[in-house]
Amino acid sequence: MSSVSEYAVGQRWLSNTESELGLGAIINQDGRSVEVYFPATGDSRKYTKHDAPLTRLTFAEGDDIKSQDGWTMTVTSTELSHGAIIYYGTRRDTQASAKLPETLLDHQIRLNQPEQRLMSMQHDKPKWFDLRLRAFTYLSDYYRSSIIGLAGARIELIPHQLHIASQVGNRNAPRVLLADEVGLGKTIEAALIIHQQLKTSRAQRVLIVVPDSLVHQWLVEMLRRVNLAFSVFDEDRCQAMDEDGDNPFEQEQLVLCSLSFLTGSTKRHEQALAAGWDMLVVDEAHHLAWSPDAPSAGYQCIEALAQQVPGVLLLTATPDQLGHESHFARLRLLDAARFHRYERFLEEESHYSELAEAVAPLLEDGELDDTQLARLEELAPNSTAALTNLNDMDERDALLHRLIDRHGTGRLLFRNRRAGISGFPARELNTYAQPLPDVYEDALAVESDLQQALYPERQAALVDIWTELDPRVEWLLAFLPTVKPEKVLLICASAITAQQLGEAIRQRTGIRHSVFHEGMSIVERDKAAHFFADAEEGAQILLCSEIGSEGRNFQFAHHLVLFDLPMTPDLLEQRIGRLDRIGQTEDIQIHIPYLEDSAQAVLLRWYDEGLNAFNQTCPTGAAVYQQVEGQLLSCLEMPEDEAGLEELIAESRTLNTTLKQQLDQGRDRLLELNASGQGKVEDLLDDIIAEDANSHLPEFMSWLFDAIGINQEEKGDDCFIISPGESMINNLPGLDPDGMTITFRRRVATTLEHVHYISWDHPLVHNAVDLILTDTVGKASLGFIGDRMLPKGAYWLEALFVLGVNAPAHLQAHRFLPQTPIKLCIDAEGEASDISFDKTRRANKKIAQQLLQALKDPVNKQIETARQLAQIKADALLQAARISMQTSLRDEMSRLQALQKQNPAIRDSEISFIDNQLSELTKAFEQAEVQLDALRIVVNNP
Numbered sequence: 001m002s003s004v005s006e007y008a009v010g011q012r013w014l015s016n017t018e019s020e021l022g023l024g025a026i027i028n029q030d031g032r033s034v035e036v037y038f039p040a041t042g043d044s045r046k047y048t049k050h051d052a053p054l055t056r057l058t059f060a061e062g063d064d065i066k067s068q069d070g071w072t073m074t075v076t077s078t079e080l081s082h083g084a085i086i087y088y089g090t091r092r093d094t095q096a097s098a099k100l101p102e103t104l105l106d107h108q109i110r111l112n113q114p115e116q117r118l119m120s121m122q123h124d125k126p127k128w129f130d131l132r133l134r135a136f137t138y139l140s141d142y143y144r145s146s147i148i149g150l151a152g153a154r155i156e157l158i159p160h161q162l163h164i165a166s167q168v169g170n171r172n173a174p175r176v177l178l179a180d181e182v183g184l185g186k187t188i189e190a191a192l193i194i195h196q197q198l199k200t201s202r203a204q205r206v207l208i209v210v211p212d213s214l215v216h217q218w219l220v221e222m223l224r225r226v227n228l229a230f231s232v233f234d235e236d237r238c239q240a241m242d243e244d245g246d247n248p249f250e251q252e253q254l255v256l257c258s259l260s261f262l263t264g265s266t267k268r269h270e271q272a273l274a275a276g277w278d279m280l281v282v283d284e285a286h287h288l289a290w291s292p293d294a295p296s297a298g299y300q301c302i303e304a305l306a307q308q309v310p311g312v313l314l315l316t317a318t319p320d321q322l323g324h325e326s327h328f329a330r331l332r333l334l335d336a337a338r339f340h341r342y343e344r345f346l347e348e349e350s351h352y353s354e355l356a357e358a359v360a361p362l363l364e365d366g367e368l369d370d371t372q373l374a375r376l377e378e379l380a381p382n383s384t385a386a387l388t389n390l391n392d393m394d395e396r397d398a399l400l401h402r403l404i405d406r407h408g409t410g411r412l413l414f415r416n417r418r419a420g421i422s423g424f425p426a427r428e429l430n431t432y433a434q435p436l437p438d439v440y441e442d443a444l445a446v447e448s449d450l451q452q453a454l455y456p457e458r459q460a461a462l463v464d465i466w467t468e469l470d471p472r473v474e475w476l477l478a479f480l481p482t483v484k485p486e487k488v489l490l491i492c493a494s495a496i497t498a499q500q501l502g503e504a505i506r507q508r509t510g511i512r513h514s515v516f517h518e519g520m521s522i523v524e525r526d527k528a529a530h531f532f533a534d535a536e537e538g539a540q541i542l543l544c545s546e547i548g549s550e551g552r553n554f555q556f557a558h559h560l561v562l563f564d565l566p567m568t569p570d571l572l573e574q575r576i577g578r579l580d581r582i583g584q585t586e587d588i589q590i591h592i593p594y595l596e597d598s599a600q601a602v603l604l605r606w607y608d609e610g611l612n613a614f615n616q617t618c619p620t621g622a623a624v625y626q627q628v629e630g631q632l633l634s635c636l637e638m639p640e641d642e643a644g645l646e647e648l649i650a651e652s653r654t655l656n657t658t659l660k661q662q663l664d665q666g667r668d669r670l671l672e673l674n675a676s677g678q679g680k681v682e683d684l685l686d687d688i689i690a691e692d693a694n695s696h697l698p699e700f701m702s703w704l705f706d707a708i709g710i711n712q713e714e715k716g717d718d719c720f721i722i723s724p725g726e727s728m729i730n731n732l733p734g735l736d737p738d739g740m741t742i743t744f745r746r747r748v749a750t751t752l753e754h755v756h757y758i759s760w761d762h763p764l765v766h767n768a769v770d771l772i773l774t775d776t777v778g779k780a781s782l783g784f785i786g787d788r789m790l791p792k793g794a795y796w797l798e799a800l801f802v803l804g805v806n807a808p809a810h811l812q813a814h815r816f817l818p819q820t821p822i823k824l825c826i827d828a829e830g831e832a833s834d835i836s837f838d839k840t841r842r843a844n845k846k847i848a849q850q851l852l853q854a855l856k857d858p859v860n861k862q863i864e865t866a867r868q869l870a871q872i873k874a875d876a877l878l879q880a881a882r883i884s885m886q887t888s889l890r891d892e893m894s895r896l897q898a899l900q901k902q903n904p905a906i907r908d909s910e911i912s913f914i915d916n917q918l919s920e921l922t923k924a925f926e927q928a929e930v931q932l933d934a935l936r937i938v939v940n941n942p
């Protein structure tokens, strides 16, 4: 093998980081990049030349090589033709002279010549054999595990999130709406799902579309939580990439961009459509407004993508924010065939209430009467056993989940409410009545515009002077020093109000502040948020506009000032949700300075007394609003109508109580049961907790780092610093040349942001393992043990074989048959032995050579015996893997087929995907091969 670094079309190279791709061929190259096609899996990769993780594969005289047609020849000479090699030699089968251009080499070939290395004294330290064995063993366990993509995320283990992620992440091309209430972790759920889909090869290309203000937050969350480096696309970046003439979206696998970027340019939208994705993720999907005659531009843009992309995740905390029709339309994005008529959807929804009613008695622990049992029997035929045994809580639970699974939107809509999740802080309301300034009162008397009534400071005539006249401003300036140095988030309806308040603070106080609104560029907004987040030097107050603050994480602050109130309960909840989210450590103080006798005073009382929306989340707010909207508007127009307001409040309160009761018993309760994972997620949690406590990874990595030549230094607090050592065997992708701090502990990783959380999911682990496995290091070795209990001079041959199958990634062959090690130990008599050696010393080279000369013939026989035994074991493993694959896929397919009969949320494509996977994998398994990976001779020399 040589290390030629001149690339030429037709040459064969191996990937150092993705050994499973098999042998690749260069199909393109230019000044900067080189493109390699891997025929075994059908993948191609484009690398920049200067750091391509590739190793050139060439052969020399005497090597045996295999052609794509299956014949083997021994190389006698070579010739170079346009940079690629032509091999000449003698065919082993026909003994005829043959010529084999390297383009026609078998693409399954791997660097795998341990016998030649052993006999030609190319030995490594004996410990490398153990390292190879462990690496194969651990990786094969990893690929088969159920926690792949979940356990390695830098998150606290929150059951409902893990449940949703495991349910959705395990599907092929999932299409779901993640609709947990504000701040319960939808972004985290999406991150886990994406991560799991990528790690299990269910997806390779992902496009995330979010509002402008959230681009940076998503970028950071993906990197920080699950180590995924998304590329942010905007017009500038695309223009720079246009120079290559290719579609910019095709040049990256993981892309993040804003919705306005896609809707603002037909060209970019078309390019995004043409690029082909496995998964589309859209945050704050409630903005995708829809009506049959006037779908919004955003809706149409996402609709076009959703029609092409197999997997779709939509995220919104407030699915009904723009009305129930828009909610229906978003479900339509997920499954157009099923949600084709709104009226039909409404009718279907009414059946969920029937189902909820029938299921309600199951949720209580009591006995069911005959009518209730009969109703359940109708809904879940063939459940007689469960129905006669309802005292058994497991049976009861299983029946409940079967019912949820088979009916309704549960499979495509996940919604958790705070009511079902503990640990949230309390919210406390503080109100500060301020006199209504005369200028506002006069202006309102002339004009009866609702916007003006709610936001009187925005009147054109007052725009330059209102901050001088409005007592809320005085209140704010006086309030800030009373809570200093605590951080305060202020939200108001418009960008201009936020800016002008900022200006007033600047002119009249020395308080550090920053402004955040949709008129600022993304970079400016992120700077502002960063300045606010800085605990020591940063701003005390951040002044946000409504839209600017949506989805942002500001839970490090505990004081929220609502300078005005929004018109709808969902928007109010979005505002409070900036602080009231996972990670909030203290009770939240909501401060509202309001103008007496104004529309704002009316809104305040309605939210507080009618909906209790400040002290608690109000999931029914939107529904109450829809029903009392007319009454509310007239109260806002006539703040002096005290009797009208009392009536509105009383009516809203009653409505709210009734709707809440319905929610608790009804459809949302079912959705929630389904989404919370209660009774279903515990095993998964136990598996992750067990993995967290397992010491295999730290031990293995310490050994591996040592073997590669990486320095490791303990830093305390369960952290280590790793840095490249002087004798590193190769460059390790992902290792910071200046060193990096790592931890294997979740607790440390979730508190110390700058520390890398190393898990089996982490790319550094895979890169380090690949570095070893794609290299020849450890393929051959000879070592001594010193065991007085064993005969002096006894020797054994250890052989490591690997059983593997090459198949296109989307078939997920790894799940059933990852590269699986088979280790054999053959003693001097040629018998298989169970003995294993943990401390093997390297033999002196001269002695090793003498030993090898003496043992050459018996060792060759031992290798042959090992080969035969390995084939027998491989056949058994392969058979077991085939049965497991076929059983598991057939079970999955029949489960979906049975469900589909009752639950139209199962798409035909989900079933046909599995059908195809089953037949393709069955074919691929026929090509599975067992290959010799490493040999070690061990001699006892006490």
Ligand SMILES: Nc1ncnc2c1ncn2[C@@H]1O[C@H](COP(=O)(O)OP(=O)(O)OP(=O)(O)O)[C@@H](O)[C@H]1O
Pocket (backbone or CB within 6 Å): 154, 155, 156, 157, 158, 161, 180, 181, 182, 183, 184, 185, 186, 187, 188, 189, 316, 317, 550, 551, 552, 553, 577, 581, 582, 583, 750
């Ligand atoms: N499992 C977790 N471990 C650690 N932090 C978490 C976890 N889940 C959520 N968080 C943090 O809680 C906050 C809220 O989570 P996230 O942004 O995912 O919620 P969301 O439901 O998307 O919110 P919104 O409805 O406002 O869009 C974020 O700061 C997030 O980093």
